[in-house]
Amino acid sequence: MKSIAAREAKNRFGVLMDTAQREPVAIEKHGRAVAVMMSVEEYRKIKMERLHAEVHAGLDQLDTGASTLFDQTELKDLFEGIKVRGRAHRNAGV
Incomplete structure (x- = not known):
């Protein structure tokens, strides 16, 4: 990974982008x-990889019985x- 000083990043923002x-x-x-x-x-890509990891961790918890049980109202919420959150990310272009 390249590094750049903050002052240089400010002065050469186009190059930085x-x-x-x-x-x-x-x-x-x-x-x-x-x-x-x-x-x-x-x-x-990083966000999607993190989401996949969280989903797989949750599935592993379900498989081992280590998951927290939620009632129907809690799951709906x-x-x-x-x-x-998904709509907010899409609207923000993230």
Whole structure:
């Protein structure tokens, strides 16, 4: 991963965006990485991988009986919350 100083990132933002389309770029302040800029595609890929991992972990819990039992109302509320978050992500272009 390439690194760039925050001041340089500010002054060369266009170059930073172009570079981030090819690979993630760490932005450093006082020699310490404080942020990463990456392409939207890479961000979406990471988010999807995390979601898959969480789903598989939940399925493993179900298989081993280690899951928390929810009543129907709690499941409905959970599902509605997931739908709302999904719509918010889509509307934000994430």
